[in-house]
Amino acid sequence: MSAPTPPRGRSGAAHAPGSKHTKLVVVLGLSAFALYSVAPLWWLLVASTKNQAELYGTNSIWFASIHLWSNLKQVFTYDGGIFLRWTFNSILYAGVGSLFGTVIAMAAGYGLARFEFHGKKLAFSLIIVSFLIPTALLTLPLYLLFSDFGLVDTPWAMLVPAAINPFSVYLATVYIEAAVPVELLEAARMDGAGELRIFFSIVMRMMTTGAATVYLLAFVGTWNAFFLPLTMLHNQNLWTLSLGLYDWSALRLESGVDLTSLVLTGALLSLIPLAALMIAMRRYWRSGVALGALK
């Protein structure tokens, strides 16, 4: 299921008539799409080097005098350095929540893939059905429920949902089914290894790549969340980056304070942690992500 086909078949294209033409079309086409994908971020990079006056006054696709440093200082000091707080919160919710989520999902996937028990089919159907229901619709009743438990306006309101992810379980089940041989588990049981030990020292160790993919996807999901924190968190100190930037941007309409320059510099900064994680873990989403989603 892994390993994309090596490009051996493509040698044929070199001999096919019109292959030079084809190659040119391919590269030009891909370049156009790449330009479309990157251009808004180029503009963002340029815009975040400008101060508020230049932002409104100068050519917007090229640099004016560079004010990136003072913009950064402003972002990090505005409102008592709350931006840093939001960064920390985002990393906490996505990083820690997904870590627990991955272990829980791998355990559940192991149970579903390698054991037989009553209600297993029903359990699996529940996971599939949950894909079809927009999570935003469960957020409102969840808010009412969490406020009964006193969880609203605490980090738990973000961490608990981040740790329970049906898609992670689905992926984990598929991966374990494909990669953990039954014979190996049987052999370990013969040798007297306990079930927990088998899970942690055999299954988890064999599934490092799969678990990393599950973690990465869960992380991105929580990192991108907006409706959940908007509903659950009213205390500014608990907000995420997305929510905080949204609020800064809203000030223009609500109270006439124009923080556009801060919003743009903050937006640029907010991309760094996820981009760093994605690049560091690109090995996993290259092969695992897409194939797992399709299996």
Next chain:
Amino acid sequence: MSGQTIIEPRAEAPASRPGPGQRPARRRRRLGIQGWKGAGFTAPFFLGFALLFLVPFGYAVYQSLFLVQTSGLGLGGSTTVFVGLRNFTTALSDPDFRSAILRVLLFACIQIPVMLFISLVMALLMDAAKARTANKFRILLLVPYMVPGVVAALIWVNVYSPNVGPLTPFGRLLGFSWDFFAPTMVWPSIGNMLTWHGIGWNMLILYAALQAVPRELFEAARLDGASELRIALSIKVPYVRTALVLTGMLSIIGMLQIFNEPSVFRQVTPQTVTSSFTPIMFIYNEAFTSNNYNYAAALSVILAVFVGAVSFGFYRLTNRKQP
């Protein structure tokens, strides 16, 4: 990709095969204990699942059967009364709710095919490129996926902005006077933003599906004199049908709960992007601005059932016959 079901792995695959010498009675007993152990591994997840999915859904259904009524002139306090299905009948005849759903559905019918078509073209180009070229482009094409939805919307709102954005002066140069926030332009503007945000990810899924197509098929077609375009249309596209269905379904589900992007647009044009612009915005507004939780719960239940039905219908429709 050979398996045709996209969302049902082989859950019923035999988990533990009995060894040749094992007696059936002993096996059944072992299965019992092993079964409990297996269920134990899934327990933490399903406990959380119950708390986060089943209970809220049940709670929403329960809440939707009640209504907070203020007695008299509102001086005597309020009481919660059981009203049966009245919230549902109100919701189904609520013109604002209905037009929010229709607005999003109409938008979905245009934006999703456009986005998937672009993603497919990108995936086909990637598949036709040399592996090394494809690797270089992949990271560039995935850049938008790394941007959180709200941040993407904040960036685009400023790109569209007549004051700070680059597009308005560019349009002036060409003799256009674009207003990206005009009532007729809001959906195309949001559509472009969502397309920008979504094509990389969808391309990745479609590209992975293309990579799984047996290369010998192309060789044979090339020997028969088929052009690259012909190969793409007649061999590659039919092969990624399952992947297209999957990406289409995920897009529909995502679209019906669209909230972030219109909310950011609302900061710029509150007159055009009203508080009931999309179903979720309407529900959010009912719950937190009007404090009408019961009604919002009924709306949530209706929308959940509706979304489930639409995606199930879509799945059945597109998965009817498989090659």
